[in-house]
Amino acid sequence: MKCAVIGGTGLIGSQVVENLNAAGHQAVPHSPSSGVDIITGQGLDAAVTGTDVVINLANSPTFDAASIAFFQTSMDNLVAASEKGGVGHFVVLSIVGVDEVPDLDYYRAKVLQENILSAGPIPYSIVRATQFMEFMDRTLAMTTDGDTIRLPRTPIQPIAAAEVARIVAEVAVGSPLNGILNIAGPDVYPLDEIGRLTLSAKGDQRSVITDDSAGMFAAVPGDVLTAPENARITPVRYTDWLS
Template identity: 75%
Template sequence: MKFAVIGGTGLIGSKVVEKLNAAGHEAVPHSQSTGVDVITGQGLEEAVAGADVVVNLTNSPTFDDASPAFFQTSMDNLLAAGQKGGVGHVVILSIVGAEQVPQLDYYRAKVLQEDILKAGPIPYSIVRATQFMEFVDAVLSWTTEGDTVRLPATPIQPIAAQDVADAVAEVAAGTPLNGTLNIGGPDVFTLDELGRVTLNARSDGRTVVTDDAAGMFAAVRGDVLTTKGDARIAPTHYADWLS
């Protein structure tokens, strides 16, 4: 099968391309660096022409109120190009529980992206993942003041980027779900606990203070960002990933 992986040079995209090619498929990465722009549409028709499946892993450059416009325009352009090119399956990556955190512009934008795909003309699959292990350092940096990191006690279920990529590649190579697969890591931590575990493992001298008003995840209520029901649980434990 031939795959066009839009956003195929990023953290997840590069791993998806590698996984699909290792399985004997033809997966081609596309991004702004290869001349494909999902906002202007430049190079998009050429990128998806002849592809059986398009995997869209592009992301908004900001997490603020500009993000809905990014996903609206990029999805409109991608679906138009895909329909013209005879693409039979479109896959996107989203966030577990996104619709339950409408207070966050970016989460609301990801739900918009899902809705556009569901209403579009091409069979589709949505993979929803929990928070990436690779992003924990960035989350800590957002609320660090000197030697103190302030974090809320929000339940988080970290998943390794490789496990996410493996799931995306598997779904992309299969029959369109016309629905959603939820995936999450094998362990649930509160975010403040996750911060302490991370800093201790790295002999980082900063101290985590529990503050339920600190940072982006303060807007999250309860365990909405963790998997429920028939979700797939990935194999990589956070402690093993850290080491």
């Protein structure tokens, strides 16, 4: 099966390409560095024409209101090129609970991405994942002030990027879901506790202060970022991943 992996050089994309090729498929990574620009449309027709599956893993360069325009334009271009090129399955990676966090611009942008895909003409699959274990350092950095990190108690159920890539590749070569698959790691932690676990594992002497108004995750209501019923739970635990 021939797969065009948009954003195929990133954290998830590079592993999806590797997994698909190892399984005997033909996965081709595409990004601006390879001459494919999903905003201007440059190189897009050539990238997707004649492929069985388009896997869109490209992400907005910002998490603010500009992300809305990014996903609108990129999805309009990708869906149009894919329809023209005869693509039979279109896969995107999204976020568990994304439609329940309306106060975050980036989450609204990802909902828009999902809606453009589901309303379009191409059979599709949406894989929604919880927060990546690999992004915890970035999350801590967002609310760091000197030796102090402020984090809310937002429940988080982290998943390893390798598990996300494995399942995205598996979904891509299966029958289109025409719906959503939720995936998550096995354990739920308050975000402030994850922060302390992370610092301890790294021998980092900074301290975490619980602050339910700190950072972007403060806008998340309840436990919407944890696995809903019927989610697929992966085996890798955060504490094992840290060690």
